[in-house]
Amino acid sequence: MGESPAPVNVRLVNVTKQFAEVRAVDNLSLDIRAGEFLSLLGPSGCGKTTTLRMLGGFEEPSTGSIFFGEKDVTGLPPYRRDVNTVFQSYALFPHLSVGDNIAFGLRRQGVSKADAAQRVGEMLELVDLAGLSARRPAALSGGQQQRVALARALVNRPTLLLLDEPMSALDAKLRKHMQIELKRIQSQVGITFLYVTHDQEEALTMSDRIVVMNQGRIEGLGTPREVYERPQTDFVASFLGASNLLPGILGSATQGYYDVEVTGGHRLRVAAANVAEGLTASSAVQVGVRPEKIHLVPSARAEEAGTNCLRGVVRVATFSGVGNQYLILSPDGRDFTVYAQNIGDALAPRTGDEVEMRWPVEHTFVVRPSGTMTNEGE
Amino acid sequence: MTDQIATTPLRVARPRRRFWLPLYSWLLIGYLVLPIGAMVLFSFNRVLTGLPQVSFQWNGFTTQWYQQWSQVPGLTAAFWLSLRLALVAALISTVLGTMLALSLVRYSPREFRGKSFVNQTLFMNIAAPEIVMGASLLGLFATLNVARGFTTLLLTHVAFSIAYVAVTVRARLSGFDRTLEEAAGDLGSSPFTTFRLVTLPLIMPGVLAGGLMAFALSLDDFVASNFVSGSTLPFPVWVYGATRVGIPPQVFVLGTVIFSLGLACAALSVLLSRRSAN
Numbered sequence: 311m312g313e314s315p316a317p318v319n320v321r322l323v324n325v326t327k328q329f330a331e332v333r334a335v336d337n338l339s340l341d342i343r344a345g346e347f348l349s350l351l352g353p354s355g356c357g358k359t360t361t362l363r364m365l366g367g368f369e370e371p372s373t374g375s376i377f378f379g380e381k382d383v384t385g386l387p388p389y390r391r392d393v394n395t396v397f398q399s400y401a402l403f404p405h406l407s408v409g410d411n412i413a414f415g416l417r418r419q420g421v422s423k424a425d426a427a428q429r430v431g432e433m434l435e436l437v438d439l440a441g442l443s444a445r446r447p448a449a450l451s452g453g454q455q456q457r458v459a460l461a462r463a464l465v466n467r468p469t470l471l472l473l474d475e476p477m478s479a480l481d482a483k484l485r486k487h488m489q490i491e492l493k494r495i496q497s498q499v500g501i502t503f504l505y506v507t508h509d510q511e512e513a514l515t516m517s518d519r520i521v522v523m524n525q526g527r528i529e530g531l532g533t534p535r536e537v538y539e540r541p542q543t544d545f546v547a548s549f550l551g552a553s554n555l556l557p558g559i560l561g562s563a564t565q566g567y568y569d570v571e572v573t574g575g576h577r578l579r580v581a582a583a584n585v586a587e588g589l590t591a592s593s594a595v596q597v598g599v600r601p602e603k604i605h606l607v608p609s610a611r612a613e614e615a616g617t618n619c620l621r622g623v624v625r626v627a628t629f630s631g632v633g634n635q636y637l638i639l640s641p642d643g644r645d646f647t648v649y650a651q652n653i654g655d656a657l658a659p660r661t662g663d664e665v666e667m668r669w670p671v672e673h674t675f676v677v678r679p680s681g682t683m684t685n686e687g688e
Numbered sequence: 689m690t691d692q693i694a695t696t697p698l699r700v701a702r703p704r705r706r707f708w709l710p711l712y713s714w715l716l717i718g719y720l721v722l723p724i725g726a727m728v729l730f731s732f733n734r735v736l737t738g739l740p741q742v743s744f745q746w747n748g749f750t751t752q753w754y755q756q757w758s759q760v761p762g763l764t765a766a767f768w769l770s771l772r773l774a775l776v777a778a779l780i781s782t783v784l785g786t787m788l789a790l791s792l793v794r795y796s797p798r799e800f801r802g803k804s805f806v807n808q809t810l811f812m813n814i815a816a817p818e819i820v821m822g823a824s825l826l827g828l829f830a831t832l833n834v835a836r837g838f839t840t841l842l843l844t845h846v847a848f849s850i851a852y853v854a855v856t857v858r859a860r861l862s863g864f865d866r867t868l869e870e871a872a873g874d875l876g877s878s879p880f881t882t883f884r885l886v887t888l889p890l891i892m893p894g895v896l897a898g899g900l901m902a903f904a905l906s907l908d909d910f911v912a913s914n915f916v917s918g919s920t921l922p923f924p925v926w927v928y929g930a931t932r933v934g935i936p937p938q939v940f941v942l943g944t945v946i947f948s949l950g951l952a953c954a955a956l957s958v959l960l961s962r963r964s965a966n
Contacts, residue, residue, distance in 0.1 A: 414872070
């Protein structure tokens with residue numbers, strides 16, 4: 311652990327973690343780029359925390375290896391790894407002052423008391439807690455404790471900083487504030503952050519890249535925009551934001567576009583770039599569109615080029631201030647969710663109206679099905 | 689009229705409660721402290737007969753026995769022996785008991801075969817009548833041909849103290865957040881350093897309580913000690929022997945000193961905990 315370690319990539323190679331009955335992580339490979347803010351996002355039990363714990367050295371992979379740069383760290387205990395962790399419960403030492411908590415790692419590295427004190431001071435400055443060095447953790451608020459936990463980990467300038475749902479104990483307002491703070495601190499110190507969360511908004515706001523996990527596997531990987539706009543699986547489409555998904559059969563490609571035949575004989579066009587990898591013509595797929603991409607128009611209006619459209623009847627219309635949310639029933643008995651911004655449209659459809667749903671072809675995507683029929687998901 | 693009856697008891701209840709609870713508390717404290725008070729009082733009593741023996745008739749105040757506290761030959765030796773014995777026994781049983789508690793809390797039955805058996809043994813050790821333990825230990829030492837003395841006393845005292853320490857420390861450990869140890873490891877501490885800097889300081893109140901209990905148990909143990917002491921007499925055994933001829937007032941003096949030391953320790957602990965709370 312030097313003063314300023316050369317940034318290195320962290321790699322997980324075919325890592326599997328088998329607990330007695332459960333396979334928590336299933337043959338996972340992942341490159342974490344030096345200096346990036348990477349989020350592991352997924353529902354509880356998806357293996358994200360187990361992945362973090364294997365990187366930290368608290369769990370050993372059943373098979374597979376972990377590399378920090380060129381160095382194989384698989385099997386190394388936590389105290390031999392250049393990683394630090396911000397724990398979900400913060401895990402501050404209750405018998406030590408804030409200053410001693412932050413200096414703990416430095417002192418173990420043999421940094422002298424004076425040098426440690428100086429770096430602790432800088433760190434307290436960075437996390438906006440200057441002057442609280444002598445306090446005990448119990449005398450701090452939840453948000454302050456979280457900053458101490460962050461400072462205690464960051465002061466060691468690790469190759470990789472692991473954050474295990476550090477915001478889950480904070481109230482909504484403070485969480486928003488800390489998200490911005492955390493992003494600022496990360497860009498200031500330039501350390502690689504691996505952030506584990508089940509909160510999609512948190513992941514979308516802060517991350518350079520997002521990994522969506524489910525049942526021990528990676529379901530999606532990319533920048534927040536990529537993962538949101540071009541999900542690869544129906545799980546990602548419904549876990550990250552909401553999606554309207556329809557089962558269909560993928561047609562053949564013509565000039566960079568595919569046709570998907572959905573039930574009821576309708577055809578929807580999809581740009582080839584928005585079709586999940588590994589799908590070929592005539593395979594069973596799910597075609598999807600985000601609720602906010604759909605426009606509702608009176609059904610009499612003429613068709614436009616470059617849009618997909620489906621008919622339906624407004625079943626439920628709800629007003630939520632910033633917008634309207636509609637539930638549209640299509641002729642084949644499927645509900646579509648549609649969000650429309652409140653921009654003073656006097657012709658907003660009402661319950662029982664016949665409408666046409668239109669959305670641009672570019673915002674249509676095709677994902678791999680996993681046997682579940684989700685129309686919308688959180 | 690009925691209204692008044694219904695409302696008056698509520699008004700009276702408060703002063704009454706204020707009266708009964710303190711009365712009960714002070715009566716209880718009195719009951720507990722009275723015998724000690726008698727001992728302290730009679731350690732200042734004059735003796736009018738020729739033989740220096742405690743009499744329970746008040747003959748006037750004197751500090752004579754405090755000045756002559758070490759003038760009963762066997763008694764002083766017994767007192768020092770008991771102190772030494774209690775210190776060493778407390779030290780050994782605190783270390784062993786803490787280790788036992790750690791192993792019982794930290795290892796699953798799969799990692800620690802016979803864990804439930806050890807738990808049962810701990811319980812039996814506490815529940816078993818001491819006289820049985822003393823007698824069987826005497827039998828054991830006699831069979832093994834071990835000379836009775838300091839060593840047998842020490843072995844006996846450690847044997848009955850470990851369980852108390854283990855139980856006290858275990859209670860402290862059961863609520864222990866192990867993430868703290870993970871955090872220490874994460875920050876570069878080896879398992880031993882983690883124990884020294886995080887685990888031990890946090891369970892220290894339990895360890896100290898267990899150690900103090902072991903010290904107290906050893907200091908005033910009579911039943912088992914009487915069996916295994918041989919000709920090496922600790923304080924309680926010596927006093928018991930002396931009752932047949934008459935107790936020298938110095939016994940009360942030493943008793944008062946031990947009690948005052950205990951009181952001083954308690955006061956110190958209250959003071960320290962108040963300071964750390966601020």
